[in-house]
Amino acid sequence: MEVKSLFIIAISSIFINNFVLSRFLGICPYIGVSKKIDSAIGMGFAVVFVMTLASMATWLINNFLLKPSPSNLFYHLFSAKEPPDLMFLKTIAFILVIAALVQFVEMVIQKLSPGLYRSLGIYLPLITTNCAILGVTILNLDLNYSFIESIVHGFSAGVGFTLALILMAGIRERLELAPIPEALKGIPIAFIMAGLMSIAFLGFSGLKIG
């Protein structure tokens, strides 16, 4: 594994396969929390943080507890004849890991940095049901990423989400004052804006790296 391949993963998950605008993950917070730039930044950082940790945790769980391989811990623990295949549990295991992780992060931040907690706190519970988090962990699995690759992918997917979210918040603050047809006000115009941004991001698919 080289730095170059990590760089490619980062660029492609921020721009080319942007989580919001081309993979359609995390749409609910994208529309819900993009009314103000401040809250968009808070939500964005919380997502980057949890995504990176979730990628790390689920990779470890997957490789040492679920995957049928000689490194599977249950294999050693119960000295079974052959490694157990627990992959069918992945959805349940991952969502529980994410829920526990979010709760844990919330408690740690509350203890260590009350200031940060006040600005991120309200977004953390929302993150459990953010499909981008579960999405990134399942994509790591499908794409067969290594430990480091998974972390880079999780981190840059979060950055891509934050980028789209902050851009959207900037536009929506201006839309407040724009003359828009009555029926399109609020959420409909936000979707149409997202469509236009998605067209712009489609341009990145022409990007050649490496």
Add this chain to the structure above:
Amino acid sequence: MSMTKEFFKGFYAENPVFRLVLGLCPTLAVSNSVQNAIGMGAAATFVLVCSNVIISLIRNMVPKKIRIPIYIVVIATFVTIVDLAMAGFAPDLHKSLGIFVPLIVVNCIILGRAEAFAGKNSVFYSLLDGLGMGIGFMLALTLLGVTRELLGDGKLWGVPVFGSGFEPVLILILPPGAFLTLGLYLGFFNWIDKKTKK
């Protein structure tokens, strides 16, 4: 509380996609063809009905504070069943829905109904609510799927509809088309709502 009301509210009055604006990720991602839309709608309906029934059955045993993790485990179990069944019986559909099959777990419609309805109401009403909401979700997906596939690809259920002179609007089956179509439909339903209220 009438049975027909609980069943039909998901179709239009409280349609999960167009009225409550929930469950958007799968709505946008799999509505590029009618087949995908109906497949996803059926899978989500199955999970919604089963999880509503189970959650309604256990609602008096679940401690208030840890109800959300318990609901999620119930939902994740049914999603795993759907995932494995679909991979076995409809591998093509499973492949084209991709990661959105396991992601039914975090579909906010399902957890939303568990929290807002099944955790408070009897089994039979929860079943009706789940079925109605699921069908409403499927209708919304199908409406988007028909629009996008017809105009973006010139096909319906994979069969070409227009003659050779039709130039498909390619953008509609690409990601931006999903946002644009849903935005315009939301605006359209808002407009109808305003007209009928007057």
